[in-house]
Amino acid sequence: MKKFLAVLVLSAVSSLMAADGMAIYNGKCKSCHGDNASKPALNKSQVIKGWDEAKIIASINGYKNGQGGPMKATMLGIVKPMSDEDVKAVAATIAAFK
Secondary structure, eight states, rough: OOHHHHHHHHHHHHTOOOOEEEEEEEIIIIIOOTTSSSSSGGGGGOOOOTTHHHHHHHHHHHTTTTOOOOOOHHHHHHHOOOOOHHHHHHHHHHHHHO
């Protein structure tokens, strides 16, 4: 019974702590990529609006691994602390921008 309750509590806490893609975007991405990802960050990056989730996830993970374009040093500091769940959530948010 104790194990069941522990699993139930853990499940409830996990759902409350689920990553909020829009909050992550607003806190980490919006200032450079714009309200709906429609501008090149600092006039040096590609416009990411219109990218699908897989491309966004691959790009973020590339930056986390030290790869990327002219913004890789800046992006590394932004994306390094993001969990896989955060990356998926923000990717879904960006991919949904129309």
